[in-house]
């Protein structure tokens with residue numbers, strides 16, 4: 001028998017969906033993990049009762065994390081994904097033929113295990129020979145890396161539990177050190193309706209470290225408010241100055257070369273958060 005599940009976004013508001021059945025549930029060493037089958041969105045991963053990804057709308061987030069920086073960097077060869085255990089960002093990274101190596105560092109091996117089992121369309125490229133999977137704390141991995149990566153993509157949970165350190169200025173400074181001299185990073189930075197302060201703080205911190213810092217948006221219906229932000233920090237290349245010749249054909253459902261630049265056009269109330 002199906003039930004209605006609500007992810008509370010504030011004390012007074014939530015997003016509700018019909019769940020046909022629970023496929024797996026467990027308390028891992030780091031977080032509560034639920035894999036459910038929903039009527040509208042297909043199989044869905046929840047961590048600590050928050051929607052992480054769903055079969056129907058996952059392409060938006062995964063494409064927008066990966067393709068903006070990978071088309072901005074002229075030759076991304078060595079890419080790191082912090083978090084991202086469902087494998088969706090890695091799948092998108094591998095669409096770029098310049099990429100020789102993609103490393104995924106997720107703290108929780110259970111996310112990878114159950115994504116492979118119940119979300120194979122998302123996790124299916126984790127076995128690719130160009131991919132190395134490490135079960136480790138992304139903060140520590142970054143702290144121990146120097147001048148190594150062309151692009152770093154932070155696909156973390158919200159700043160609670162194991163991901164708290166991934167939203168600190170020390171982490172962004174570590175990312176700068178882990179990147180090569182012309183490196184770029186992107187982090188998911190939540191939504192401007194309920195997490196305005198977080199966006200303001202992250203932009204302020206990243207701006208103090210990276211000469212080029214910008215915010216861009218995507219529409220993700222299963223995430224709180226549906227309007228999602230990404231913060232990009234770049235040492236050299238500006239995502240708004242990518243020339244037309246730089247774009248090549250890859251298969252996408254959300255990202256386009258026009259959207260590459262349009263995603264940076266912000267509504268006034270979002271502009272005000274990052275002034």
Ligand code: SAM
Pocket residue numbers: 047051052053061082083084085086087105106107108111136137138139155156157158161162163164166188
């Ligand atoms: N796209 C989702 C969102 O925006 O809500 C998040 C996807 S989920 C796959 C994020 C991943 O970050 C989880 O698998 C979690 O285990 C991982 N994670 C959380 N804290 C981490 C840390 N300190 N180091 C590495 N991975 C971490």
